[in-house]
Amino acid sequence: MTTLLGQVGEMARRSITQTLRQPALIVPPILFPLCLLAVNVGGLDAATKLPGFPTDSYLDFAIAIPFMQGALFAAINAGSSLARDVETGFLKRLALTPMQRAALLLGNLGGVMTVAALSSLIYLGVGFAAGLEVAAGVGGVLVLVVLAFLVALGFAAVGAFVGLRAGSAEAVQGLFPVFFVFLFLSSQALPRPLIEQEWFRTIATWNPVSYMLEGIRSVVITGWDDVALQRGFAVSIVLCVLGIAGASRALRTRLVRT
Amino acid sequence: MNRFMAVARGVAWRQIHNFTHNPAFLLPSIIFPLFFFTAFAGGLSSVSNAPGFDFPTGYTAFQFVFVLLQSAAFGGVFTGFSVAADFERGFARRLMLAAPNRLGILAGYLLAGVVRALIVGVLLFAVALVVGMQVDGGAVDLFGLIALALIVNLIAALFAFGVAFRLRTIQAGPAMQMPVFLILFFAPVYVPLALLSGWVESLAKINPFTALVEGGRDLISGQSFDVVFAYGLAFALAAVFTVWCVRGLRKAEAAG
Numbered sequence: 001m002t003t004l005l006g007q008v009g010e011m012a013r014r015s016i017t018q019t020l021r022q023p024a025l026i027v028p029p030i031l032f033p034l035c036l037l038a039v040n041v042g043g044l045d046a047a048t049k050l051p052g053f054p055t056d057s058y059l060d061f062a063i064a065i066p067f068m069q070g071a072l073f074a075a076i077n078a079g080s081s082l083a084r085d086v087e088t089g090f091l092k093r094l095a096l097t098p099m100q101r102a103a104l105l106l107g108n109l110g111g112v113m114t115v116a117a118l119s120s121l122i123y124l125g126v127g128f129a130a131g132l133e134v135a136a137g138v139g140g141v142l143v144l145v146v147l148a149f150l151v152a153l154g155f156a157a158v159g160a161f162v163g164l165r166a167g168s169a170e171a172v173q174g175l176f177p178v179f180f181v182f183l184f185l186s187s188q189a190l191p192r193p194l195i196e197q198e199w200f201r202t203i204a205t206w207n208p209v210s211y212m213l214e215g216i217r218s219v220v221i222t223g224w225d226d227v228a229l230q231r232g233f234a235v236s237i238v239l240c241v242l243g244i245a246g247a248s249r250a251l252r253t254r255l256v257r258t
Numbered sequence: 259m260n261r262f263m264a265v266a267r268g269v270a271w272r273q274i275h276n277f278t279h280n281p282a283f284l285l286p287s288i289i290f291p292l293f294f295f296t297a298f299a300g301g302l303s304s305v306s307n308a309p310g311f312d313f314p315t316g317y318t319a320f321q322f323v324f325v326l327l328q329s330a331a332f333g334g335v336f337t338g339f340s341v342a343a344d345f346e347r348g349f350a351r352r353l354m355l356a357a358p359n360r361l362g363i364l365a366g367y368l369l370a371g372v373v374r375a376l377i378v379g380v381l382l383f384a385v386a387l388v389v390g391m392q393v394d395g396g397a398v399d400l401f402g403l404i405a406l407a408l409i410v411n412l413i414a415a416l417f418a419f420g421v422a423f424r425l426r427t428i429q430a431g432p433a434m435q436m437p438v439f440l441i442l443f444f445a446p447v448y449v450p451l452a453l454l455s456g457w458v459e460s461l462a463k464i465n466p467f468t469a470l471v472e473g474g475r476d477l478i479s480g481q482s483f484d485v486v487f488a489y490g491l492a493f494a495l496a497a498v499f500t501v502w503c504v505r506g507l508r509k510a511e512a513a514g
Contacts, residue, residue, distance in 0.1 A: 046310065
């Protein structure tokens with residue numbers, strides 16, 4: 001156990017250092033979602049006048065979106081980082097050492113999750129500076145951060161799976177539009193009951209991203225909404241389990257000694 | 259003049275051939291605008307019920323104009339990526355050695371960008387009409403809208419080429435894409451200018467793209483608007499970025 005923790009620590013240190021040394025891995029996940037948040041809040045504030053809109057501040061409604069976009073960046077960064085390790089032969093050399101698979105995976109995700117955690121705090125800080133109010137109070141903020149972290153971990157694990165499976169950073173970059181489609185075809189801009197087009201509402205209802213957004217959103221707007229939180233956590237945990245299991249399996253294949 | 263045309267034709271043909279024969283270039287250029295159109299027009303249509311939303315031709319047409327101009331702008335930017343890639347691979351250097359008139363190279367890339375925008379624009383128009391987009395403007399208005407989209411394509415391409423000529427690496431991609439992205443999205447994307455709020459409203463008021471997108475929306479709905487201002491602004495921007503781009507070309511020549 002001590003050995004495993006030591007190995008995780010070493011790999012995490014490498015991953016965090018790699019991430020911190022590349023501004024391209026840190027700046028876009030922070031700036032891009034904040035820019036889009038500004039655009040959405042300024043552009044869609046009029047939507048709060050629609051009958052049935054759950055809050056009179058679009059900022060409160062839209063604050064969930066940056067967390068999702070940050071998670072998408074986590075997926076791309078995690079996948080690209082592992083794919084690069086495959087491309088450069090680092091994983092093959094590692095296969096010759098007693099390094100455990102779990103340590104490699106957890107360590108690699110460590111760097112990405114550090115950026116995700118940092119980004120989450122910045123989104124919240126900017127949100128509060130712009131007048132965000134969290135209906136569930138301080139406890140709600142903690143729950144929001146935990147849920148956002150789980151969402152980011154789930155997406156990062158899926159990114160890691162694709163990176164390990166494809167072994168190509170270019171293939172991982174190709175994932176970004178796919179993830180973006182999931183985000184756009186969800187309840188990100190309007191609550192599901194207010195989506196006018198039935199086909200869009202149906203897709204949004206089947207899209208798991210809607211429930212992640214609604215889980216985060218619920219603590220801000222409603223307070224303690226058990227159903228929304230249960231769905232949000234359930235979908236995020238399932239994504240984490242599937243992603244980590246897939247990545248672990250792909251890693252096993254990659255680390256086979258030939 | 260013949261030499262200029264020969265170079266422009268050759269460069270344009272190569273770019274258009276690459277674009278139409280490589281699914282990695284073609285598909286994202288087509289799918290993304292269609293996706294944005296679907297997501298905005300489909301997902302946000304109830305925004306048109308908000309008090310003060312006074313666009314008469316429907317939310318699909320309202321969003322169509324933005325997506326058309328956006329796809330035209332990104333057509334220009336993505337052609338800029340090709341210019342940067344040509345420099346990175348050393349192809350552009352050989353091209354400059356071979357071309358008797360280097361402005362022909364610039365014209366060729368611009369022509370390719372325009373063709374690219376036309377291909378995507380036609381598809382976008384077809385899909386919008388199939389899903390029942392209302393068009394209240396006449397043939398002249400639609401011609402005006404298409405012309406506006408092509409000028410936007412030229413402006414974005416000239417800006418992106420200027421960056422590509424100066425930096426000569428594909429790593430300059432974000433420097434071409436981000437400013438265009440920000441200018442597009444800090445305009446009235448989802449609602450008319452009067453319904454924007456906060457500092458985004460202040461930014462949108464001074465954003466030159468606002469006049470172009472609002473002009474385009476007036477054209478599709480057949481409403482009267484300040485033609486001289488919208489097209490004058492578009493041509494002025496094209497002139498400014500032509501200077502920027504030609505000076506970039508001279509810098510690339512000087513760099514050898």
